[in-house]
Amino acid sequence: MKTTKNIAEKRTVLVIEDDKPLLEAINAKLEKSGFGVIAARSVEQAFHGKLAKNSDGEVTIKSIEQALDYLESLEKIDAIWLDHHLIGKEDGLDFVKKFKANGGRWSKIPVFVVSNAASPNTVKSYGEFGVSKYYVKSDHRLDEIVSDIVASL
């Protein structure tokens, strides 16, 4: 298990993506590009997960309280890679609402929404929360999004 300290040493991306194969691909590409990755498949996991790294090298979070505690205790998250449709009742927009509600330093962390859902209303809603990076998953290469993340840091 990687310690918080280890993750904090390098640039860290919180990846919230419900599809396992995609999550693994993003994780691999980000790590290959030198990022530390914290992964979650639901908003609940993102906020309340226990910090546990599984065999695939993902840090998984299991419950909202734990994740919030985790995020609060986390020294550094540099960017967030967020899918819109997630496991559970809450979607990416719910995450952004909660996340931005915390204010402070978090409001400055860039959020990259990478989703299959590209309805103009959804995109607009993200925009209202200050999230302007919106990618249609199947239309963009991993290296393209990763280099956008690098450029934003």
Next chain:
Amino acid sequence: MIENTANKKIISAGDSIIYNLKVLAKEKESVRRKLAVTAAKLARAAKKLAVIAKEKEVVRQKLAITAEKLKKSYETLEQKVQERTKDLEASRAKEEAILLSIGDGLLVMDENGIIIIINNAAEKLLGIKSNDALDKAFSTVIRITNDNGTIILADKHIAITTTPVILDGAVIGTIKIFRDITNEREIDKAKTEFVSLASHQLRTPLSAVNWYAEMLLAGDAGDLNPKQKKYLDEVYRSNQRMVELVNALLDVSSLELGTFVIDPEPTDVRLLAENVIDEQKSEIDIKKMKFSFSHAKNISLMQTDPKLLRMVMQNILSNAIKYTPENGRINLDISLKDEQNIMIKISDSGYGIPKNQQDKIFGKLFRADNVRDKDTDGTGLGLYIVKSIVEKSGGKIWFRSSTEKRTGSTFFVVLPHININK
């Protein structure tokens, strides 16, 4: 007679009597004769009268018969008229019942637009009572649009068909049929939503294939030998085509669902065009095409939806590239058609669209025969999408095309805009 003078006096007296008697007799005879004649005349007259009377009687009898006949036929006629009236009333009532019971809403107006028939379905569909509608002008009773010009009935999913009532070549009124198409709409919506959902679901595995192929090709999992690279390239490219198809299907379903949002914002049209050209530059170069881009000087910032304008330009330009052989030429020109409209003109020296298929070119899933024969892939959705977008934006699209050598096609798009340079 022997006359004797002695007795002359006596004789004379006697003679006088006799003479008088003779005269009398003579007169009597004359009277008798006259009477006989008169009697005969009378008899003849009587006979005549009898004949006449007889004739009269015949006529009278005949008249009586005729009168009887007339009376009878009058009675029959009366009865027939009553029966006929009854029949007519029954058939009229039946026809009225049929009209009023038609499942679709029916309104019939006279030549002045006054409502003369409204059936039950129309009352229900339009939410009005026949008493409030009959003998009134259609326009005062039924509001199809509100004050802002918004179609009110559109919310209710009602299709309206209007036809004139023509009698002896003259229009004597109007029939309006209101059909509740909620069901059809729902079925159509469900179908489109299915396509949309399916396409969304398809994007996840497509992304997985994309991203893993990308990482393999990038050597993230180690070096590939040339054959592996070649095969993987093929996987990647085919997957890209699938992505394009899914995107096109999603665009179609969103256009048909009406969820296609037009969101105008200040857009640098020239820059947008340059971006579109850059994206396709490699294709243009591969085919060694002569490409030119021209634009009017006053084209810069415009109030338009950049996403849609991009789709329109991308589609037409990629068609021009795809359907023009190597060494061909392509020109993109943007100009101000007038104060309110910009005109995008994309011309090529390509294969052209066959004359007999030009009316189908904007149809869904249609591809012209001459390009199907060529080794080019396409979904047949591009121009359908472009036309829908352009028309939803209040614009127009048309083209000139010929399959004659090197003539090619020219597509014209006119889009309304608000010039915000001023």
